[in-house]
Amino acid sequence: MTRHRSVTRNLAVIGVASALAVVPAAAAVATQVAWGACPEDVVAEAAPSQLDCATVPVPVDYADPASSEIDIMISRLASKNPSKRRGILLLNPGGPGGSGLAFPAFLVARGLPASVTDSYDVIGMDTRGIGHSAPVSCGFTADGPYLGNIPPYAADDAAVVERAKVVKGVAEQCARNDRDGHLRHLTTANTARDLDRIRAALGEEKANFLGFSYGSALGAAYASLFPERADRIVLDR
Known part of the structure; x- marks a missing residue:
């Protein structure tokens, strides 16, 4: 790190x-x-x-x-x-x-x-x-499925498509937890x-x-x- x-x-x-x-x-x-x-x-x-x-x-x-x-x-x-x-x-x-x-x-x-x-x-x-x-917070846990937007070793297109399902679920989870509407404003430019x-x-x-x-x-x-x-x-x- x-x-x-x-x-x-x-x-x-x-x-x-x-x-x-x-x-x-x-x-x-x-x-x-x-x-x-x-x-x-x-x-x-x-x-x-x-x-x-x-x-x-x-x-x-x-x-x-x-x-x-x-x-x-x-x-x-x-x-x-x-x-x-x-x-x-x-x-x-x-x-x-x-x-x-x-x-x-x-x-x-x-x-x-x-x-x-x-x-x-x-x-x-x-x-x-x-x-x-x-x-x-998006409510992530250590045992959750989210590690990143792209699989670390994408063997083929199917692996990317499969990962996209996880990412879509993560986005929906973040939206549910964003009760104050702040998430969209967490940008590098705003920081x-x-x-x-x-x-x-x-x-x-x-x-x-x-x-x-x-x-x-x-x-x-x-x-x-x-x-x-x-x-x-x-x-x-």
């Missing part, structure tokens, strides 16, 4: 020029963030590091910003060297689907250097639909827009980003949607 990669490997800053065919993003609205204690499960996972947590409201549907909102929970490992601080570093551990609130502590435990933790407030988060951020809401809520003109695996796709989406607000973007496949 991506979390087990070494953070000491060489990382390259990648410039992203690709455009996304998405609904234009509304201007992010500044919000005052009230930092406080993290949920108990995050505290336990982050120990011995101590993190602060807060929530940032975002629209469920960016095409209709006046619609209902959900709260995105974020965490912070604050810089202890204000003279060296140059901003925020947003994190995504990959997946998608896993919690990222304790991820700043995970990286520190694996050697994230002081040059990074001095320079940035390191920001973890549960992205929309995950953990403490308006979670959405990238959430990142910019977090940037604005923290009072920063620009955001830095470090993403692993799927997080590299999210970082690319953010840099494409908000090139003028993206500072240092590090993408690790």
Whole structure:
């Protein structure tokens, strides 16, 4: 899993020029963030590091910003060297689907250097639909039939057709569990827009980003949607 990669490997800053065919993003609205204690499960996972947590409201549907909102929970490992601080570093551990609130502590435990933790407030988060951020569940179980849309070893067309029956059942199961209508809004583009809401809520003109695996796709989406607000973007496949 991506979390087990070494953070000491060489990382390259990648410039992203690709455009996304998405609904234009509304201007992010500044919000005052009230930092406080993290949920108990995050505290336990982050120990011995101590993190602060807060929530940032975002629209469920960016095409209709006046619609209902959900709260995105974020965490912070604050810089202890204000003279060296140059901003925020947003994190995504990959997946998608896993919690990222304790991820700043995970990286520190694996050697994230002081040059990074001095320079940035390191920001973890549960992205929309995950953990403490308006979670959405399809009701999957470990012994269920769903492993992926395509069989891992499709011997012939019949194997793909057979798998399609399972996938259709999974889609119907997800629809039955999506009581609030949030599932359709769990997109990479919307999550990238959430990142910019977090940037604005923290009072920063620009955001830095470090993403692993799927997080590299999210970082690319953010840099494409908000090139003028993206500072240092590090993408690790």
